[in-house]
Amino acid sequence: xxxxxxxxxxxxxxxxxxxxxxxxxxxxxxxxxxxxxxxxxxxxxxxxxxxxxxxxxxxxxxxxxxxxxxxxxxxxxxxxxxxxxxxxxxxxxxxxxxxxxxxxxxxxxxxxxxxxxxxxxxxxxxxxxxxxxxxxxxxxxxxxxxxxxxxxxxxxxxxxxxxxxxxxxxxxxxxxxxxxxxxxxxxxxxxxxxxxxxxxxxxxxxxxxxx
Amino acid sequence: xxxxxxxxxxxxxxxxxxxxxxxxxxxxxxxxxxxxxxxxxxxxxxxxxxxxxxxxxxxxxxxxxxxxxxxxxxxxxxxxxxxxxxxxxxxxxxxxxxxxxxxxxxxxxxxxxxxxxxxxxxxxxxxxxxxxxxxxxxxxxxxxxxxxxxxxxxxxxxxxxxxxxxxxxxxxxxxxxxxxxxxxxxxxxxxxxxxxxxxxxxxxxxxxxxxxxxxxxxxxxxxxxxxxxxxxxxxxxxxxxxxxxxxxxxxxxxxxxxxxxxxxxxxxxxxxxxxxxxxxxxxxxxxxxxxxxxxxxxxxxxxxxxxxxxxxxxxxxxxxxxxxxxxxxxxxxxxxxxxxxxxxxxxxxxxxxxxxxxxxxxxxxxxxxxxxxxxxxxxxxxxxxxxxxxxx
Numbered sequence: 001x002x003x004x005x006x007x008x009x010x011x012x013x014x015x016x017x018x019x020x021x022x023x024x025x026x027x028x029x030x031x032x033x034x035x036x037x038x039x040x041x042x043x044x045x046x047x048x049x050x051x052x053x054x055x056x057x058x059x060x061x062x063x064x065x066x067x068x069x070x071x072x073x074x075x076x077x078x079x080x081x082x083x084x085x086x087x088x089x090x091x092x093x094x095x096x097x098x099x100x101x102x103x104x105x106x107x108x109x110x111x112x113x114x115x116x117x118x119x120x121x122x123x124x125x126x127x128x129x130x131x132x133x134x135x136x137x138x139x140x141x142x143x144x145x146x147x148x149x150x151x152x153x154x155x156x157x158x159x160x161x162x163x164x165x166x167x168x169x170x171x172x173x174x175x176x177x178x179x180x181x182x183x184x185x186x187x188x189x190x191x192x193x194x195x196x197x198x199x200x201x202x203x204x205x206x207x208x209x210x211x
Numbered sequence: 212x213x214x215x216x217x218x219x220x221x222x223x224x225x226x227x228x229x230x231x232x233x234x235x236x237x238x239x240x241x242x243x244x245x246x247x248x249x250x251x252x253x254x255x256x257x258x259x260x261x262x263x264x265x266x267x268x269x270x271x272x273x274x275x276x277x278x279x280x281x282x283x284x285x286x287x288x289x290x291x292x293x294x295x296x297x298x299x300x301x302x303x304x305x306x307x308x309x310x311x312x313x314x315x316x317x318x319x320x321x322x323x324x325x326x327x328x329x330x331x332x333x334x335x336x337x338x339x340x341x342x343x344x345x346x347x348x349x350x351x352x353x354x355x356x357x358x359x360x361x362x363x364x365x366x367x368x369x370x371x372x373x374x375x376x377x378x379x380x381x382x383x384x385x386x387x388x389x390x391x392x393x394x395x396x397x398x399x400x401x402x403x404x405x406x407x408x409x410x411x412x413x414x415x416x417x418x419x420x421x422x423x424x425x426x427x428x429x430x431x432x433x434x435x436x437x438x439x440x441x442x443x444x445x446x447x448x449x450x451x452x453x454x455x456x457x458x459x460x461x462x463x464x465x466x467x468x469x470x471x472x473x474x475x476x477x478x479x480x481x482x483x484x485x486x487x488x489x490x491x492x493x494x495x496x497x498x499x500x501x502x503x504x505x506x507x508x509x510x511x512x513x514x515x516x517x518x519x520x521x522x523x524x525x526x527x528x529x530x531x532x533x534x535x536x537x538x539x540x541x542x543x544x545x546x547x548x549x550x551x552x553x554x555x556x557x558x559x560x561x562x563x564x565x566x567x568x569x570x571x572x573x574x575x576x577x578x579x580x581x582x583x584x585x586x587x588x589x590x591x592x593x594x595x596x597x598x599x600x601x602x603x
Binding site: 049051057060061063064065066067068069070071072073078081082083086 | 556567594
C-alpha cells in the first residue's frame with residue numbers, strides 16, 4: 001500500500017493558494033491542520049518537513065494514520081512551547097476565528113515561523129452582510145451544520161479588521177491575496193472598501209515588523 | 212477463588228534457567244556501570260526474539276516491558292500458560308508484524324525472568340543477591356539493553372516501543388542513544404514518576420516488607436516467600452491500572468456467587484474476588500524483591516532532574532516520536548504525555564501525539580483498542596517509508 005498523494009486539484013482553493021506561497025524543501029507547521037490535506041501535499045509534492053497541530057481526535061487520527069507528524073493540541077495553549085523561528089512557514093488556515101486569543105496566537109505565529117500564512121473568512125463579504133441585513137440572522141459561513149450557538153467560530157472579523165490588528169501588532173504583510181467565491185485570487189496589500197465587500201476569503205503572509 | 216494464606220505461602224519459587232528464549236552473560240571485562248556507582252559484572256540478560264533480522268539489520272523493533280511484564284511478549288507464557296502480554300499488537304500478521312520485523316523483548320535488569328536481579332545468585336559469594344543487589348534505574352535497564360544490541364550486532368533499532376515503565380525506557384533510549392533509534396513510541400508514560408505514583412509504589416513495597424515471610428529480603432535462603440505481601444501490592448497497584456468507569460462497567464456492586472452479603476470479610480463482591488485472583492496469579496510468576504527494585508527504578512526516573520529541562524534531553528534529536536495517551540489513565544494522565552510533547556516541540560523534534568478516548572484506564576495500552584492500533588499502525592507504516600523498509 002502506498003500513501004495516497006492528493007492531487008493538486010483536490011486541495012481546497014484557499015489551501016492551494018497557501019501551498020503556492022510555500023517554497024519546496026522548507027520546514028512547515030500547520031496549525032489546525034484538519035485531516036492533513038495541505039500537509040500531505042506539502043510533504044509529498046513539495047518535499048517539505050511538515051508538522052501539524054489539530055484539536056479534533058478524528059483529524060489527528062486521520063493525519064497520523066497517514067504517516068503525517070501531527071500532535072493533538074490546542075493553538076490557544078500549545079504554541080508557547082515552540083522555540084523562536086523554529087519553522088520557515090507556519091500556517092493557520094480558517095482557524096483564527098476559532099481561537100479564544102486570536103491576538104496572542106498571531107503574535108506566536110510570527111515568533112515561531114519566519115513567515116506566517118493566515119487565511120481568514122471575510123465577514124465583510126457582501127453576501128454575508130446581506131444575509132444579516134435582509135434575513136436578520138447571524139451569518140453562518142463555511143461551517144455547514146452549525147448554528148450560532150454551536151459554531152466553533154467565536155471571533156469573527158472582516159479583512160479590514162484583520163489587517164488593522166496586524167498593523168496594531170506591527171506585523172509586516174509580505175503578501176496578500178483576496179479570494180472570491182469561485183476561488184480565484186487577486187493580490188492585495190492595502191485593503192480598500194471594495195475588496196472588503198467583494199471577496200469571501202483572504203490569505204496573508206505575515207512576518208515580524210521590521211522597524 | 213478466595214486467597215487462603217496457606218496456599219499462598221506454600222507456592223514454590225520459580226526456576227528461571229529452564230525458561231524458553233535466549234540468555235547472554237557479560238563478563239568482568241564488560242561490566243555495567245550503574246547509576247548508583249556500582250560496576251555490575253558479570254550479569255545475564257534474558258531476552259526473547261520473534262521474526263528474522265534482515266540483511267542490513269534495519270528491521271529490529273525493541274519492545275520494552277512494563278513493571279510486571281517480561282520478555283514473553285508474543286507467546287504463551289511459560290509459567291502462567293496465558294497469552295503473551297502484548298499479543299494484541301505483536302505477532303505474525305499483527306500490527307507489529309513478526310513476519311516483517313525482528314522483535315526483541317528484554318527482561319529488564321532487576322527482573323525475575325532470567326535477567327540478573329535480586330533473586331539470582333551473586334557470583335561474588337554464591338548466595339542469592341536479595342537486598343545485596345544494587346539499586347538500579349531506568350537508565351541502567353536501557354544501558355544493559357544497549358549492551359545486548361552491541362552483542363546482537365544491531366547498530367540502529369527501527370523502533371523502540373513500550374507502555375508505562377516501558378515508555379520510560381523508550382524515552383531514555385531516545386535521549387541517551389538517539390543515533391541508535393529511528394522512531395520511538397512512548398505510550399501512557401511520563402518523563403518523571405509523580406508523587407502520587409511514588410506513593411502507590413510505597414504502599415506496595417510496605418505491604419511486601421510487612422509480610423513476615425519477607426525475612427528482611429532474605430526469604431529465598433530461608434525457603435520462604437512473602438506471597439501475601441506481594442499479592443496485596445499487586446492488588447493495590449492493579450486498581451491504579453484501571454479506571455472507576457471500567458471497574459463499574461465490569462463489576463458494579465455485583466455480588467460474587469451469592470444472593471446477599473454475608474456480614475463477614477469473605478469476598479462478597481465480584482470486584483474483591485477479581486482483585487484477590489489478580490494477587491494470587493501474580494505471585495506465581497513474580498519475585499517480591501524484584502518488585503521492590505523495579506518500582507524504585509520507576510520512582511527515581513526524572514529526566515528534568517537529570518538534564519535541567521526535558522527539552523535538553525532531546526536536543527537536536529533526529530528520532531521520530533509518536534506519543535500516545537489514554538483519556539481515562541489516571542496513573543499516567545494525558546497531561547504528563549502533553550509535557551513530553553511540549554518538551555519535544557521545544558527541542559524541535561518530529562513528534563506526533565494522540566490521546567485515545569477510552570474508559571479502560573492505564574491498561575488500555577495492553578488491550579484491543581482499535582483507534583490506538585490504527586494510529587500506531589499508520590505511524591509505523593509512515594516511518595517504514597522514511598526508513599526505506601517495505602510497507603504493509
